[in-house]
Amino acid sequence: MTNVIHPQTVDPTWLALMIGNSRLHWALFSGKTLREAWEIDQVPVTAIERLIQQWAQGDWPEAIFPLNVREWVRQAAKAGPIPLYLASVVPAQTSIWQTYPATTIVTPDRLPLKGLYPTLGIDRALAILGAGNQLGWPVLVLDAGTALTLTGADGDRHLVGGAILPGLGLQLHALVEHTAALPIVEARSDSTLPPRWALNTADAVESGIVYTMVAGIQDFIGAWRTKFPDSAIAMTGGDSTSLLNYLQAKAPEVAAIVQPDPHLIFWGIRSVALAQLPISQ
Numbered sequence: 001m002t003n004v005i006h007p008q009t010v011d012p013t014w015l016a017l018m019i020g021n022s023r024l025h026w027a028l029f030s031g032k033t034l035r036e037a038w039e040i041d042q043v044p045v046t047a048i049e050r051l052i053q054q055w056a057q058g059d060w061p062e063a064i065f066p067l068n069v070r071e072w073v074r075q076a077a078k079a080g081p082i083p084l085y086l087a088s089v090v091p092a093q094t095s096i097w098q099t100y101p102a103t104t105i106v107t108p109d110r111l112p113l114k115g116l117y118p119t120l121g122i123d124r125a126l127a128i129l130g131a132g133n134q135l136g137w138p139v140l141v142l143d144a145g146t147a148l149t150l151t152g153a154d155g156d157r158h159l160v161g162g163a164i165l166p167g168l169g170l171q172l173h174a175l176v177e178h179t180a181a182l183p184i185v186e187a188r189s190d191s192t193l194p195p196r197w198a199l200n201t202a203d204a205v206e207s208g209i210v211y212t213m214v215a216g217i218q219d220f221i222g223a224w225r226t227k228f229p230d231s232a233i234a235m236t237g238g239d240s241t242s243l244l245n246y247l248q249a250k251a252p253e254v255a256a257i258v259q260p261d262p263h264l265i266f267w268g269i270r271s272v273a274l275a276q277l278p279i280s281q
């Protein structure tokens with residue numbers, strides 16, 4: 001069981017929410033300190049409306065707040081509605097959260113980054129900002145979520161560009177959905193490499209997807225390092241542990257320069273919140 005946490009500092013409590021295509025990613029901060037991070041599954045729009053109403057009335061729905069943070073948020077809310085910093089790549093969900101009275105939508109124009117294109121995902125912009133703040137610039141971010149995105153910025157915080165492909169889970173599921181005879185294959189839990197020359201269907205699917213993804217990642221990292229030899233490289237997202245384990249098995253020298261950090265997007269959101277909230281630096 002996780003320990004119940006309580007607000008002990010004078011720094012304000014605030015919440016960060018990143019709405020991804022698979023899950024809602026939450027973090028509870030006091031001031032600049034991340035106290036707890038958790039994920040919940042996508043919730044249908046009607047259910048969210050109910051949850052937000054409940055929350056605005058001082059009830060802390062278990063569907064959103066795990067037991068160990070409920071006492072913290074309950075106490076912190078005595079001082080007024082807890083600020084919520086929201087970023088979303090699912091437009092249908094974004095507006096609903098504005099019915100909560102203390103929501104700030106994080107938009108790209110608030111971020112100290114250059115050269116962003118209008119339709120760039122806010123998750124990608126925040127992850128590159130978070131990674132640059134933590135590791136320095138230039139920086140390349142791999143975000144292994146529903147999609148696998150690669151996003152790079154130079155030493156001047158200027159977006160160099162990136163790439164988008166179906167993520168590990170999505171590739172496995174899409175192949176099953178669009179074929180008649182292929183079985184559901186989950187990536188193996190120990191993230192060991194499958195046999196490359198597979199002799200059964202499940203291994204063949206896993207081999208095809210894993211080896212091509214890892215080769216693609218190696219190729220992109222190599223190309224980035226040719227441009228920016230000393231650049232930091234960071235990886236985040238739900239499949240980052242699996243992919244990094246595969247990379248470690250296949251190309252340990254490449255894996256060694258990739259820094260995993262599950263909270264890159266939250267570090268990006270934090271820099272927006274710090275500029276607005278009364279937080280001691």
Ligand SMILES: Nc1ncnc2c1ncn2[C@@H]1O[C@H](COP(=O)(O)OP(=O)(O)O)[C@@H](O)[C@H]1O
Nearest residue numbers: 020021022023144145146147169170237238239
């Ligand atoms: N507990 C989990 N529940 C759901 N997906 C998970 C979980 N752990 C790892 N994953 C992997 O995370 C991927 C989604 O990554 P995530 O970062 O949550 O995506 P998004 O940011 O698009 O919501 C899925 O493809 C799945 O393989």
Ligand SMILES: CC(C)(COP(=O)(O)O)[C@@H](O)C(=O)NCCC(=O)O
Nearest residue numbers: 020021089119120121145146147164
């Ligand atoms: C590429 C994405 C779907 C990734 O979303 P995720 O896998 O994190 O849910 C998202 O960043 C997005 O909708 N981007 C807009 C297009 C772009 O970044 O160019």
Ligand SMILES: [K+]
Nearest residue numbers: 143145147149
């Ligand atoms: K992603």
